[in-house]
Amino acid sequence: MRAIVSDRYGSLDVLQLKDIERPRPGPGEVAVRVRAAGVDPSIWHLTSGQPYLIRLLGFGLRRPRRLVPGLDLAGTIEEIGPGVTDLRPGDEVFGTADGSFAEYAIAKASRVVAKPANLAFDQAAAVPVSACTALKGLLSVQSGQRLLVIGAGGGVGSYAVQLAKARQAHVTGVCSTAKTDLVKMLGADEIVDYKRESITGRYDVILDTAGDRPLSQLRQHLSPKGTLVIVGGEGGGKLVGSVARTLRAALLSPFVSHQLKGLIATAENPADLLELKRLIAEGAVTPVLDRTFPLAEAVAAIRYVQQGHARGKVVVTL
Ligand SMILES: NC(=O)c1ccc[n+]([C@@H]2O[C@H](COP(=O)([O-])OP(=O)(O)OC[C@H]3O[C@@H](n4cnc5c(N)ncnc54)[C@H](OP(=O)(O)O)[C@@H]3O)[C@@H](O)[C@H]2O)c1
Known part of the structure; x- marks a missing residue:
């Protein structure tokens, strides 16, 4: 073959x-x-x-x-x-x-x-990989919560926006100018075009899939008991890459009011695939x-x- x-x-x-x-x-x-x-x-x-x-x-x-x-x-x-x-x-x-x-x-x-x-x-x-990752990253998101998706036009982010809207969260998507139309079409309530403007406001949950922004900067945009979920990003050195930021988040989390966590997703869970299949059949996710x-x-x-x-x-x- x-x-x-x-x-x-x-x-x-x-x-x-x-x-x-x-x-x-x-x-x-x-x-x-x-x-x-x-x-x-x-x-x-x-x-x-x-x-x-x-x-x-x-x-x-x-x-x-x-x-x-x-x-x-x-x-x-x-x-x-x-x-x-x-x-x-x-x-x-x-x-x-x-x-x-x-x-x-x-x-x-x-x-x-x-x-x-x-x-x-x-x-x-x-x-499978991207949507299951988005699904796991949004586990704690509930109706009415304010969510910031960084990398909203990418593989994981494009699913995250749709899944969060299906849960009736208020979604702000961070993307480059070329993708603002796409992220709006996916259902985001607000857009931050990171090429032209900075992130403002506070969010109950930040799902970070891109950009390697420092933890201190991300925490400024969390509500007092907000949650940061680090999915990935392509920064960091050759030794541990972007995992360095995830490790720092895990070490810091017990000592601050925010919940800071890294996500390791596996796509092996058939229950997640079936849940996605249901949402796809309903037209909530494409x-x-x-x-x-x-x-x-x-x-x-x-x-x-x-x-x-x-x-x-x-x-x-x-
Ligand atoms: N933890 C896990 O289990 C897990 C699972 C899957 C993926 N990942 C990791 O998660 C990350 C995202 O994966 P992916 O498949 O979504 O990648 P992707 O398809 O390449 O999407 C990344 C998106 O980020 C945007 N972006 C780039 N620089 C940015 C910045 N400074 N600020 C905001 N957005 C920016 C890019 O679009 P623009 O044109 O808008 O810049 C792109 O659409 C990767 O590092 C991947 O390795 C982790």
């Missing part, structure tokens, strides 16, 4: 399109014929092995533990492994697998669910697709996301 592979850490040039053996599902696993694979910033971090901290977290010390990158997928079940009872060959699914940048990927049966009927494969592949790239141009897709200004999601199609 055709797959994008890399057997060493390095720049995106280490990724190559190759013919490799098709994987077979083991117990509790399914083989998915991949029709589309979502791209997110973790892919180029795992390709480069930077920040170095990720090498210590089980992704491979000297070389990537996974030959094929890619996590999000949408496709059709090709084969089921022993013990899988709730999925059948031919089922259209979406979810996550290790190595979705390939014609076939092996997923744990618990990591995929039936694809939303109202989404095409490329739209469905744009959902994936925003910036661009799609064929598998042969997967490196260009990852590079586009690496530049940090994607408008919603980027997807590789097969």
Whole structure:
């Protein structure tokens, strides 16, 4: 089968399109014929092995533990492994697998669910990692609360705005000038165009997905008992990257009135995928697709996301 592979850490040039053996599902696993694979910033971090901290977290010390990158997928079940009872060959699914940048990927049966009927494969592949992350980041958000989403036009942010509006929060989205129309269309009540103006006001919850703003600056915009949820950002050094800010937040949180926390999201929870599927069916959430790239141009897709200004999601199609 055709797959994008890399057997060493390095720049995106280490990724190559190759013919490799098709994987077979083991117990509790399914083989998915991949029709589309979502791209997110973790892919180029795992390709480069930077920040170095990720090498210590089980992704491979000297070389990537996974030959094929890619996590999000949408496709059709090709084969089921022993013990899988709730999925059948031919089922259209979406979810996550290790190595979705390939014609076939092996997923744990618990990591995929039936694809939303109202989404095409490329739209469905744009959902799992980013939307599950947004869902987890908004756990504490309630109706009427004031929420600030930093990076509101990006992969996670575009879902966060829609999910928060579905919960009837008052949403202010922070984005660049080029995305103000998009973020308004997603339902934001107010926009901060960070290229032209500064953040003002106070918020019950800040969901920070971009920009690496200092904790002290973010805390100025929290209500007295407000919550800061750090999803990510591309700052920091080669050693720990933006995790440094998350660690500082965790250390500071017990000593201040604000709740400061970092988010580690996994897309393995089928309950989250089913909740998203319900919201998608109701029309409350719609994936925003910036661009799609064929598998042969997967490196260009990852590079586009690496530049940090994607408008919603980027997807590789097969
Ligand atoms: N903790 C977790 O489990 C988890 C899960 C998923 C992702 N992440 C991390 O979360 C971050 C966001 O992921 P993503 O998929 O949403 O990335 P993305 O699609 O690249 O979106 C980032 C967005 O941030 C905006 N942005 C850039 N600089 C900004 C600034 N100074 N202020 C405000 N907005 C700015 C960009 O748009 P503009 O053109 O408007 O600048 C872009 O739309 C990444 O660091 C990723 O690694 C963490």
